[in-house]
Amino acid sequence: MKNKDIKILLVDDEPDILEIIGYNLSIEGYQVITAENGIQAIKKAKKERPQLIILDVMMPEMDGIEACEQIRKIPELSNTIITFLTARGEDYSQMAGFDAGADDYITKPIKPKVLTSKVKALLRRLKDEEPSEAILKIGGLIINREEYKISNKGKEIILPRKEFELLSLLATKPNKVFKREEILDKVWGNEVVVGGRTIDVHIRKLREKIGDDCFKTVKGVGYKFVD
Amino acid sequence: MKNKDIKILLVDDEPDILEIIGYNLSIEGYQVITAENGIQAIKKAKKERPQLIILDVMMPEMDGIEACEQIRKIPELSNTIITFLTARGEDYSQMAGFDAGADDYITKPIKPKVLTSKVKALLRRLKDEEPSEAILKIGGLIINREEYKISNKGKEIILPRKEFELLSLLATKPNKVFKREEILDKVWGNEVVVGGRTIDVHIRKLREKIGDDCFKTVKGVGYKFVD
DNA sequence: TAGGATTATTAACAAATACTTTACAAAAAA
DNA sequence: TTTTTTGTAAAGTATTTGTTAATAATCCTA
Numbered sequence: 076m077k078n079k080d081i082k083i084l085l086v087d088d089e090p091d092i093l094e095i096i097g098y099n100l101s102i103e104g105y106q107v108i109t110a111e112n113g114i115q116a117i118k119k120a121k122k123e124r125p126q127l128i129i130l131d132v133m134m135p136e137m138d139g140i141e142a143c144e145q146i147r148k149i150p151e152l153s154n155t156i157i158t159f160l161t162a163r164g165e166d167y168s169q170m171a172g173f174d175a176g177a178d179d180y181i182t183k184p185i186k187p188k189v190l191t192s193k194v195k196a197l198l199r200r201l202k203d204e205e206p207s208e209a210i211l212k213i214g215g216l217i218i219n220r221e222e223y224k225i226s227n228k229g230k231e232i233i234l235p236r237k238e239f240e241l242l243s244l245l246a247t248k249p250n251k252v253f254k255r256e257e258i259l260d261k262v263w264g265n266e267v268v269v270g271g272r273t274i275d276v277h278i279r280k281l282r283e284k285i286g287d288d289c290f291k292t293v294k295g296v297g298y299k300f301v302d
Numbered sequence: 303m304k305n306k307d308i309k310i311l312l313v314d315d316e317p318d319i320l321e322i323i324g325y326n327l328s329i330e331g332y333q334v335i336t337a338e339n340g341i342q343a344i345k346k347a348k349k350e351r352p353q354l355i356i357l358d359v360m361m362p363e364m365d366g367i368e369a370c371e372q373i374r375k376i377p378e379l380s381n382t383i384i385t386f387l388t389a390r391g392e393d394y395s396q397m398a399g400f401d402a403g404a405d406d407y408i409t410k411p412i413k414p415k416v417l418t419s420k421v422k423a424l425l426r427r428l429k430d431e432e433p434s435e436a437i438l439k440i441g442g443l444i445i446n447r448e449e450y451k452i453s454n455k456g457k458e459i460i461l462p463r464k465e466f467e468l469l470s471l472l473a474t475k476p477n478k479v480f481k482r483e484e485i486l487d488k489v490w491g492n493e494v495v496v497g498g499r500t501i502d503v504h505i506r507k508l509r510e511k512i513g514d515d516c517f518k519t520v521k522g523v524g525y526k527f528v529d
Numbered sequence: 530t531a532g533g534a535t536t537a538t539t540a541a542c543a544a545a546t547a548c549t550t551t552a553c554a555a556a557a558a559a
Numbered sequence: 560t561t562t563t564t565t566g567t568a569a570a571g572t573a574t575t576t577g578t579t580a581a582t583a584a585t586c587c588t589a
Contacts, residue, residue, distance in 0.1 A: 178413075188586090210406055217400050229401055235536050252450045270539050275576060277537085293450045294546065294575060295463035462547055497550055502565060504548085521557065521564060 081198060082106045084125040086116040086142070087160060088134045092183075096129065099187045100194065113137025117145050120152060127197060129181070131160040140175045147176035156197050160185075188223075196221050211246050214302035216285070218246055227285055234284065237262065241277050242285065245300035254297040274298075305331035308425060311352035312336045313343040313369070314387060315361045319410075323356065326414045327421065340364025344372050347379060354424060356408070358387040359399065367402045374403035383424050387412075440476050441529035443512070445469065454512055461511065464489060468504050469512070472527035481524040501525075 083105050087093050090111075097107045108123050110116040112134050120128060128146065132139040143157055159180040181193055196209065209221035215228040220243055225232045234242065240262045245253060258274055259265070278298055282290050291299050310332050314320050317338075324334045335350050337343040339361050347355060355373065359366040370384055386399045386407040399407055405427075408420055436448035442455040450466060452459045461469065467489045472480060485501055486492070505525055509517050518526050 212400065212405065226400070237537065248448075250449045250451075252448065269537090272540080272576085272578090273538060276539090276578085279577070292576070293463075296450055299449065464548070496548090499551080499565085499567095500549055503550090503567085506566065506568095519565070 080106075081127070082108060082123055082125040083194070084108045084110065084116065084120055084123065084128045086110045086113070086129065086134070086139070087131040088112060089131075092131070092160075096185065096190065099190055103191055103194075105194075113139065113142030113145070116142050117149075120146050120155070121149060124151060124155075126155060127194065128155055128157045129160060129194075130157060130177075133162075143175040143177055158193075158197060192221070192223060211243070213246050213249050213300070216246065216289075216302070218243055232284060234281075238277055238281055238284075241274075242281055242300070245290070245298065249300050249302050252293045252297050252299045256297075258297060306333065308354070309333045309335060309350055309352040310421070311343065311347055311350065311355045313338070313340070313356065313361070313366070314358040315339060316358075319358070319387075323412065323417060326417055330418055330421075332421075340366065340369030340372070343369050344376075347373050347382070348376060351378060351382075353382060353428060354421065355382055355384045356387060357384060357404075360389075367398050370399065370402040370404055381428065383427065385420075385424060438470070438473050440473050440527070443473065443516075443529070445473055452512075459511055461508075465504055465507055465511075468501075469508055469527070472517070472525060476527050476529050479520045479524050479526045483524075485524060 083100055085093055085097055085100070085107055086109070087096075088111050093109045093111070097109060100107050108119055108125060110119050114137050116128070116130065119125075130139040130143060134142075137145075139159055143159075146152055146155070146157065156178045157176065159177050160183055161180050162183050179193070179197060181190065209219060211218040211220070217226045219225070223236075223239060225234055225239065225242070241258065244258065244261050253261075255274055259267070259269070263269055263273075278290055278292075289300060289302070291301050293299060310327055312320055312324055312327070312334055313336070314323075315338050320336045320338070324336060327334050335346055335352060337346050341364050343355070343357065343364075346352075357366040357370060361369075364372075366386055370386075373379055373382070373384065383406075384404045386404050387410060388399070388407050389410050406420070406424060408417065436446060438445040438447070444453045446452070447470060450461075452461055452466070452469070468485065471485065471488050480488075482501055486494070486496070490496060490500075505517055505519075516527060516529070518528050520526060
């Protein structure tokens with residue numbers, strides 16, 4: 076399923092928030108639908124059948140919690156993922172939210188990267204049936220894909236996105252050789268065209284940061300991660 | 303392995319949590335064992351040999367981290383999967399947990415669906431290890447096409463691509479004679495034109511590396527791999 | 530939103546390795 | 560014996576990857 080086939084319903088009473096989140100999501104190619112209160116949200120949810128609903132907790136008319144409960148009662152939307160928008164630290168609302176049937180929550184203020192990776196992670200559940208394994212452990216390396224974080228022998232490392240994804244890919248199957256083609260497909264996307272040395276350069280950076288011997292070159296084929 | 307053959311040790315000091323998680327797991331058919339602190343947990347783990355341990359981080363007597371470390375030292379439990387229960391957002395505990403040898407963590411509050419699918423995912427790791435078609439075994443030779451690796455009588459050998467593919471081809475049907483034509487087709491591609499000695503040279507290199515007698519020449523026809 | 534920092538890509542060249550050919554020797558077949 | 564086919568070593572060619580630095584794109588902050 077491509078992003079453009081995915082509808083996200085965004086519910087918040089502040090137009091600014093709708094604007095900014097909506098903008099970020101649409102950059103990623105999602106179809107964004109908005110609503111400004113719970114009642115509208117339920118109406119639109121029924122009509123549009125979004126795959127994901129992002130719901131502000133605090134809203135006039137009908138708050139997010141109640142809206143969530145209502146939506147959860149709609150059978151056609153049983154597969155819809157609902158996530159709350161909540162101010163940082165509002166613990167009680169998380170609790171109430173989960174009771175109401177929410178799948179996750181996002182705290183405000185929202186960083187675009189966090190938002191999009193969270194959305195991606197949530198949508199992945201749709202396909203996977205089971206929530207994807209967000210955490211990979213190989214040797215002394217821990218890769219937390221949900222939080223885009225890596226720790227190597229207890230030391231945290233921040234990797235740029237492409238490097239992270241490349242490492243992530245290789246680490247899903249240690250010792251398996253990933254063909255360059257395959258890497259391009261999975262990390263860059265099969266329609267993107269990049270020069271011939273791009274992968275090598277990223278590998279080089281990973282070798283620098285994680286350790287030279289973790290990455291093995293198989294000439295004529297590709298690279299593998301070894302532990 | 304059926305669910306009823308799987309033991310899960312659940313460790314938390316709050317009886318309520320034990321109750322609710324235990325209930326959900328037993329619905330799925332798992333055998334659930336409980337403990338209320340780290341010391342008890344270790345004792346029960348030794349005795350019952352559970353496949354999975356769900357361990358609360360914060361506990362009186364002995365906390366989850368320490369319990370985890372202790373359990374990891376028990377050789378019989380080396381295959382046991384340990385996952386932590388942690389309050390949302392407690393980042394430090396995650397990290398400490400991994401250092402202690404945990405495989406994953408689950409955040410509270412826990413949604414039954416998340417719990418069960420996570421458990422499923424974790425247990426899937428146990429079964430893995432299935433030999434795929436990517437691996438060929440002939441005599442003392444193991445050809446791993448996924449890892450582009452060869453081991454001959456336990457000794458690992460790295461082969462260049464063409465050699466690897468040539469060997470790979472011959473090994474798919476031991477004792478079958480592959481005509482030179484056929485070899486060219488399959489390894490080089492039918493439009494590539496190479497000189498008359500190319501195959502021989504590659505065979506020679508394989509004989510050097512794998513063993514002279516593995517490759518038999520059938521004059522006027524081609525080569526075969528014998529074990 | 531300008532500009533400074535970071536990240537991604539490209540280009541150009543070096544280095545490593547793989548592959549092919551050559552030339553001739555050896556072996557087998559005719 | 561002559562002819563054909565294969566074995567071998569070394570040289571030569573081609574391909575692939577490593578590396579660096581420069582440039583482009585992007586992100587982030589003030």
